[in-house]
Amino acid sequence: MIRVLVIDDEALIRTGFTHILNTADDIEVVAAVPGGQAIATVRELHPDVVLLDIRMPDVDGLTVLTDLRRMPDPPVVAILTTFDADEYVATALRTGAAGFLLKDTDPEQLPYLVRALAEGGTVLSSRVTRTVVDGYLDKGEREPAVRLTDRLTERERAVLVLMAEGLANADIGERMHLSAGTIKGHVSCVLSKLEVSSRVQAALIAERAGLLGPSQDGDTR
Structure with missing residues (x-):
């Protein structure tokens, strides 16, 4: 059973992702919470996969990602995004995000993508803009x-x-x-x-x- 935590400031998104994923026999959404409850919930429930909104009003999604990556046995973290802020996505890549899920992902694909993340794969939509790819690689850092x-x-x-x-x-x-x-x-x-x-x-x-x-x-x- 793949244990998933959904972190998003929008109740509708949390409810929708929970309903879709819980229809799969091998996936269980153990909690769906706003950003302010993210770290405590991960420490309590130890999910395998975290779906994390990149932009939330109560807490910075990048800060949450950084804190999760610092844990001794961190979960796999995939970013939920609409790609309306490329600089956030590029920074998430550097911080160690394992993939990106668009909030308008086809519901039929969502369980498959979560399984891929849990099995050590990566999820990267082709709708990641060229600005993101170029911005990640063209910083003179490598x-x-x-x-x-x-x-x-x-x-x-x-x-x-x-x-x-x-x-x-x-x-x-x-x-x-x-x-x-x-x-x-x-x-x-x-x-x-x-x-x-x-x-x-x-x-x-x-x-x-x-x-x-x-x-x-x-x-x-």
């Missing part, structure tokens, strides 16, 4: 994406592409005929060589380096 991916071995590049497609370690191992433990080691090397802390950050670099084909809206990476 080498260009192509030079970063050139650091990888051929096998690590193959792992990166499958990571960027949203596959969990076990699925990557099945594709490459390797054990999940071996893939876990490769993933760690990829993140280290790309100088990033999350799979979604690696996915953006892979996209910028031209390793990925065109994506569809709401896909997993």
Whole structure:
């Protein structure tokens, strides 16, 4: 059972996401709360996945994300957004968000996307604007994406592409005929060589380096 916490300032959003996700046999929304109750609720209930609104009136979503990432065993955190503030999304990437869900995501896709997050995949909609991707990569903080991916071995590049497609370690191992433990080691090397802390950050670099084909809206990476 995948335990999900929804954090949003809008009661309608909390109710809607709760209703949709609870229709899945393997997903349970353990709570749906406004931002001010986020940290205490995570500490009490220990959810597997947190769906976090990026902009809330009672607390800054980025502050909540930072606090969650500092926990000893943090949950997977995906951002709920309408992408009306690109600078917030770019900062969330750097802070370690595992993916992004648009608030108007197709209800039928929502359980699938949550499962992908829980299994170690990433969710990155193609509706993330080019401004977000460019803003994340073009800050003068890292080498260009192509030079970063050139650091990888051929096998690590193959792992990166499958990571960027949203596959969990076990699925990557099945594709490459390797054990999940071996893939876990490769993933760690990829993140280290790309100088990033999350799979979604690696996915953006892979996209910028031209390793990925065109994506569809709401896909997993």
